[in-house]
Amino acid sequence: MSWMYLLIAGVLECMWAIGLKQSNGFTKFWPSVISVVLIIVSLFLLSLAMRTIPVGMAYAVWTGIGATSLVVIGMLFMGEPAGIARIACLLMIVGGIVGLQLIGET
Helix, strand or coil: CHHHHHHHHHHHHHHHHHHHHHHCCCCCHHHHHHHHHHHHHHHHHHHHHCCCCCHHHHHHHHHHHHHHHHHHHHHHHCCCCCCHHHHHHHHHHHHHHHHHHHHHCC
8 A cells, every 4th residue: 555655645746847837936825735735745646655664665666756757748738848868767767766676675
C-alpha cells in the first residue's frame, strides 16, 4: 500500500506544481487554494509511504515522478523545448531512481 500512496503523492505533486504556475504567485484565489490543498495531501501521502519505504527512496521517487512528469507535460502542452538531450536527461533521472531501488534491495 505504501507504494500506492507514494505514486498518488507523486501525481499530486505534479498537479500542485501546475496549480502554482496557474496561481501566478498566489495572486489568483482558486488556483492558490487548490495548490495548497494538493500540497498538504501530497505531503501527507508521502509521510504515509515513508512508514515502510526508506526516506531516501521515497523522496527520490516522489520528486522523480514530479520532475519527469512536469518536464514531459511542459514539452507536450506548454511549448517547452523537447530536444534529445532533455529526453536523455529525463531517462537518466528515471534510470537513477530505478538503480537506487535495485541497489537498495541487495
